[in-house]
Amino acid sequence: TQLLEQSPQFLSIQEGENLTVYCNSSSVFSSLQWYRQEPGEGPVLLVTVVTGGEVKKLKRLTFQFGDARKDSSLHITAAQPGDTGLYLCAGVTSGTYKYIFGTGTRLKVLA
Amino acid sequence: ETGVTQSPTHLIKTRGQQVTLRCSSQSGHNTVSWYQQALGQGPQFIFQYYREEENGRGNFPPRFSGLQFPNYSSELNVNALELDDSALYLCASSPPGQGTDTQYFGPGTRLTVL
Numbered sequence: 134t135q136l137l138e139q140s141p142q143f144l145s146i147q148e149g150e151n152l153t154v155y156c157n158s159s160s161v162f163s164s165l166q167w168y169r170q171e172p173g174e175g176p177v178l179l180v181t182v183v184t185g186g187e188v189k190k191l192k193r194l195t196f197q198f199g200d201a202r203k204d205s206s207l208h209i210t211a212a213q214p215g216d217t218g219l220y221l222c223a224g225v226t227s228g229t230y231k232y233i234f235g236t237g238t239r240l241k242v243l244a
Numbered sequence: 245e246t247g248v249t250q251s252p253t254h255l256i257k258t259r260g261q262q263v264t265l266r267c268s269s270q271s272g273h274n275t276v277s278w279y280q281q282a283l284g285q286g287p288q289f290i291f292q293y294y295r296e297e298e299n300g301r302g303n304f305p306p307r308f309s310g311l312q313f314p315n316y317s318s319e320l321n322v323n324a325l326e327l328d329d330s331a332l333y334l335c336a337s338s339p340p341g342q343g344t345d346t347q348y349f350g351p352g353t354r355l356t357v358l
Contacts, residue, residue: 137286166347175248175334176287176350214272221286230300234286242277 137224137235145241146212148180154207154220154238162224165205166232167196170219214241245331248273248337248350249320257325265320267335267355275299275338276318277347278310282331293318322355 146152150236154215156165164183168176180189182198182205189196193216203223222235249268255261269276275294279287289302293312307323316337322329332354336347 168349173351175336175351177349178347181346223286230277230292230294231289232279232287233301234279234288237284237286 139220139222139232139235139238141238142236143239143241145235145243147190148213148242148244149211150242152209152212152240153186154209154240156205156207156222156235157226158203158233160224160233161202163202165222165224167205167207168221169225170221170237175208178190182229209240212240213226213244214242216240216242245353247298248335248348249299250299250333250335250350250353252316253351254352254356256358259327260356261325262321262355263325263355265322265333265355267337267350269316269318269337270339270348271333272346273337273339274316275340276312277336277338278318278320279334279351280304280329280331281334282358287334290320291346306318325357327357329356 136225140155164181166181167179172175180196185202187198193210197206220238223232226230251266270345278290281287290304291301292299293338296312309321312318326350334349334352334354338347
């Protein structure tokens with residue numbers, strides 16, 4: 134069974150702090166996505182990484198795909214209250230169409 | 245451009261009943277996937293439809309079934325509801341030519357089974 138484990142599960146930080154969320158698996162993924170989900174809404178795609186070692190930046194968010202394409206990280210610089218939400222990673226293996234979602238990291242940024 | 249829409253927003257059913265959830269994909273998107281998200285967990289893949297055919301299925305029993313229509317809208321049907329079926333059901337559509345690397349989710353239908 135493919136599993137994507139995220140850590141930490143919960144994170145509460147002050148505005149302006151930096152944080153990193155990790156997404157780990159024993160499986161190799163052809164691509165990996167990061168989503169943010171707010172209460173009562175569906176997940177919103179933030180980024181897709183495809184190449185091992187790839188780094189993508191989206192304003193204050195930096196995403197990295199592991200060299201072996203088994204893990205990924207999301208780093209937020211100078212977190213703001215608007216970053217509050219559930220962050221989900223999701224991977225898909227080559228030749229399949231099944232997204233495997235991680236367990237999620239619930240982030241709360243306090244003003 | 246209209247995004248992915250789902251109906252109803254909320255639904256309450258009792259054990260043993262049947263339910264149908266509906267999804268309208270984003271304009272031009274021909275692939276629809278359904279997910280179940282239990283409280284406090286990540287979404288679990290139920291199945292995917294591509295051009296009206298089931299294109300893959302997760303670890304869900306046969307009482308979870310679906311349809312996709314010629315306009316690419318989709319339905320999720322669940323028979324013989326169980327308490328554990330209580331969850332947020334999410335639909336996601338993908339545009340043609342981009343594989344499954346890009347998914348756009350609807351707001352979900354929250355199903356409560358009593």
